[in-house]
Amino acid sequence: MAILLVVAELNGNVVTESTGELVAAAKAVASDGDEIVVAVLSDDPAIVGASAAGLGADRVLTVQHEALAEMGAGSFEAPVAAVTAISNSLSPAAILLSKSDFGSNVGPRVAAQVGGGFAQDCIGLSSASNGRISVTRPVYGGNALAEYVFSGDGVQVLTVRPTIFDPASGDGASPIESFDAPTDVGKISARLVETIAEESKGVRLEDADVVISGGRGLGGPEPFEQLQALADVLGGALGASRAACDAGWIDHSHQIGLTGKSVSPNVYITFGISGASQHMAGCSGSKVIVAVNKDADANIFKDARFGVVGDWGKVLEGFRAAVDDLAVS
């Protein structure tokens, strides 16, 4: 009998959907009799882990400390200390976190403390022999997939890519216990001074059903205004490639990809994007990908369901006119 420890993420007072996905991922590698424990870290006694209790885990542990405000954002030292303490107390077989800003900063540091290896951004998990976990993860920007098995002694720590697993849910409520925060949770050297949020106008990219996305092929900042206008009439959101963001044509908060946002709309429509694997990593969850590119051999046509080979400006002109016609008819 082993314990699988899931570290919850909070959005306000409730756990994120990705936390339910982690419970599902833990179930995928659990054997009969294994126990799934969800840890909820916060500074607020009002957060008692109730929203975590509906995920179908065996137990919820809540840890409270003022240094865990916003889950220790920015410095991450407090959550590293808290998760390490829980791990030392429970000796879990594995610790699962989400591949988010939180998980990708906390996971490696916890792994350095509890020492059984770390696998980042897993898209597949299975149990190998002797309680070891085998993982599949994209490498080389998504050009290749690697399969690893943990081989060291100690706790196996991994992050799971969001939206891969369907979130788990359970009947009834898991019991909630509190876990005393160790004193070193408050010993922080790096300190968050402030967070400056970029307010997105209109629909959030992550929630949008339609995403219109532009790349280096657009040639400058002005075309992004045309794409934004199209996104607005379609009730969608505007995305971009890193090349367009790095050129300063559009803010980095619009970047889709491995090192930007991940989107999963019904339709992802690209203009002047070549389809590098690092870009596709952020939109491969889309139901349908549409490509407009003047190069018939562009990589994006391999992933696209519909495509037009042509100049983005001319194609967009006809596309927009038809959209406007459809709106009045």
Place this chain on the structure above:
Amino acid sequence: MGVLATGTRGEILAIKIAVCVKQVPDPDTPPSAFIVDESTKRVVPPPGTPPVVNGFDLNATEAALLLKDAAGGADVEITIIAVGSEFVMDVVKRPLSMGADELVLVDDPSLENLDAFATARVLAKTIENQGPFDVVLCGRQASDWDNGHVPLVLSEILGLPCISFARNIQITDSGVRVERSLTDGYQVVEAPLPAVVTVTNELGEPRYPTLRGIMAATRKTPTTLSLGDIGVTNEDVAPSLELTRLFVPESERNVEIISGEDEVDAGRQLALRLREENLI
């Protein structure tokens, strides 16, 4: 680790910066030319395509050079550290030609198959051997294995704070002040020195080497260290993950190309087709 050298009025006299850089296969290799040898579990670079310095590590080099530019009277020394094997000298010297001062190579055939923990342990020993440093800069992730893992483990081994995804770095009287990129905006985080900071592309394009920089780099001889020189033990490089398979996922081209009387009309037809599918 390093403590900033300060003068009688508390002014900073000298800053020592280490920048960790990894030599990687060129990430701009088109997917059609991306080949994996499954039997050796290795990527086979297309013939004639030299490796490059990981892009984010050039951003980290740029960050170090910006700190040097902003240092006023302080003496800033930038040491580049790379761990690996089969280094291509013209490639790993690029940070020198951009303006960095020293290059330290830990070069050993056994370093080819290291996992992130082992890499971090070797880097930590190198930093202890070459230091003390006030700031250790890394890239946010390596473009081959995409882990974003080494710098965080390194900071835990060295017992230092780590601030990730820096788009702006300032050295202040009390330490380092970093703007860290979020997908929606940014955070300001402060830490005492020494500290590990990872750098992202939002920091800005790395500067191009000048002709003078290239000449200076050509004349510099890197310090080459073996694992024995820095006291790396077998335990340090023991793996915690075993790579069992490396492969290119299958993908089939399945695109419906939509055309029209001209490109404008093709755009119109595309919109109609997407409406037919209830996608817009």
